[in-house]
Amino acid sequence: MDIETQSEIPSMINSDPDLNRDQFLSFFLDGEEYGVDILRVQEIKCWENATEIPNAPEYIKGVINLRGTIVPIVDLRLRFGLEPVEYTKTTVVIVLKVISAERERTVGFVVDAVSEVYNIENGLLQPPPEMGDSLDLDFVKGLTAINNNMVVLLDVDRLIEDEAASSSHELH
């Protein structure tokens, strides 16, 4: 249902038929390709040392100074429970605008490498499969195939919603 509303609104606003599609920025994480809505991307920057937040969950790497605002950094590998890797020169932080609980936040996500920008037509989005309790796929908006490779499109708002819930859980 979410997919329907999210994808239909832009197509109604834009009369240009070419815009009946959404643009996604894709990135790699442990060999798999993921995508996020490009309109949510504020900037892409190199990894820099973050100041740790006491007692925060492990996947919160800390906060950085982004031109005067304090922005938390989430390691997406750790967030997904993947093996951590050492940060290299190609390690990048995608700074995204996340809207949850009626407020807008700016959060940086550490990924392995940024890949490309795809135009994906609304019809080609496949809803995430039911994986049972073993895997929580709330943050997956849909799946799509680009050149026979699967790209997982993420719902960025769900990423942080979960994060807030689980981190507060951790504190108690």
Added chain:
Amino acid sequence: MSIDMSQFHQVFFEESFEGLDVMETGLMELDLGEADVEEINTIFRAAHSIKGGAGTFGFDDIASFTHVMETLLDEMRSGSRDVTREAVDLLLTSVDCLREMLSAVDAGDAIDEERKNSIQAKLEVMLANGSGTQPEKQGSNSGGTGNDHPTAGVWKIRFAPHPHLFRTGNDPVRMFRELEHLGELNTTVDTSKLPPFDELDPEESCFEWELELRGECSEDDIIEVFEWVDEDCDLSISRIEDKSEQNTDPENDPSISKGSTGVTEEKPEETQKIQQKLPATKKKASKKTSNENSSIRVGIDKIDALINMVGELVITQSMLSQISEKFMLEDIERLRDGIDQLERNTRELQENVMQIRMLPISFSFNRFPRLVRDLASKLGKNIELKMSGEQTELDKTVMEKIGDPLVHLVRNSLDHGIEMPEVRKAAGKPETGVLSLNAYHESGSIVIEISDDGAGLNTEKILQKAREKGLVGEEEELPDEKIHELIFAPGFSTADQVSDVSGRGVGMDVVMKNIRDLGGVVEIKSEKGKGSTFTIRLPLTLAILDGQLIRVGRHIYIIPLVSIIESIQIEEENCNSIAGKAELYKLREEYIPVVRLHKLFNVEPDSKKLSNGILVVAESEGQKVGVFVDDLLAQQQVVIKSLETNYQKVDGISGATILGDGTVAMILDLPGLVDLSKKDSGRSSHKEVLMAEEAVA
């Protein structure tokens, strides 16, 4: 016509609230009996602006209500009504009611009709009763009693605006709507001057109107509607014979409740050439304004100063970039000069930007004359309020948060401090008690003093109560200052009975907490029989704080300098522990709990051994704690940034800041840390205890 008016609502509300403050202050200063016309004028103008605005935006309830107030004020202004205490009291109540109505509309809520109607009725009764100098108004139509007095009748108004009317920002529709408040209005538009369509200039007014106003009003009332356009139009007003009595027009019943009933309903109009339909702008403010974007008014001189400074900054910047273009070693002196200049510019700029948030404390003090007046009459005491230093400036946020504690302290002084007139007389003091409010700047903070010449704090009574409540041991003796501090203990009240004024749920402990939350302190000086003084010391701003940088391992944290008492090198023989868990440090004669930052924040310190580190002794909510850190670094001013904007609240951390090298450092929240360490010692596993013991040993 179809401009979206809602975008101006916020401005209207802000201006109206300011106007109400002006009215309130003005009313408080009115001398009973003989009023200064200029003062009444000020009040009148404020009311008039509110009415005009409310009419424009279609808040008809407010407009009609203000109109009645305005009529009363107008009579006072013209001298046809004496300024009586009842009238001033009623007007003050009306100001309150108006304020409530405005807040309700602002928040999108319904207006409390009942209250509004009852006050409006009182106002109307007062108007109807006249004040002696004004002839009683009769139901029968006496025809030409003169134009000054409202009588039912029919007025013919010819209104021919000059073509440039719109450019002066006036709108005939608004004026007609206001006329409608006076009575039944028929409008006929004369379009004869309308040029052919291709010559039409939409910015010019080409219509003329014939208006027929049937209602109870005076010529002055009508002229007043056109007050702002009288130089931009040809206006003729004439009274024609009233035939309404034969018409048995129910609308024409000259009862005084006319104004309130005839406002919102659309009246059926008969045959007119073109009917001027007044748009029903009953649109409600759509947004809830619980956490509205408040705005601030800044003097133009402050802005000019900023512009100057930015100009200098630009010059410095261009000078520096010139040097860097072809840099030679001998330029190093110029470079250093440039950087010095840059530093100076930055500091000045910072100070001036902070100035923008500064407001004189009179914004907060202004409510007290009213409060003291109301309370004094309620309590039956004679109280004179003296205020000084109202122009002392402080940060807007601090001011907003200090308002309630101040009110509480003032109420407290009035209720408990200043005695009843008889008691005062018996004690050889003047019957009128004096409450003074004073504000001044002192070494980077603002000091607010609230003092009274009342009975002073009753130390025996306080001590007795404290013993009853078990706050103080039976045999324990305390110095006076310690006893005074007891009144800030939660749930402590010496009031024999809970009165309407004080002794209720909100106690002095809340006052203390609010002030502490702002980083301030309260001191009490009191002498029995002579009075007491509460001194509040607050930081000037919440945006910047003086911080002590400390280090634990590779992490840098900041402790607010105000809360630090001292920092000491730890001596091993003074370290103690209880049951191997709680650690205490003996500082002179006191045992202070030790908070290990590395343990609470789960970070790796240089050393876990207490004697290798430094203990920062700080005060948190009246209690001393020792924070164990590896090292003390610099002291500097830091700009406070919120962690919650993009993240969430973190226990033990009050915010973050950006250090000189661009990295982020956390600012410690001492009360939070203490709570954290309590929880921590509660769940502390056996293993950790063993480790801690090892470290101590």
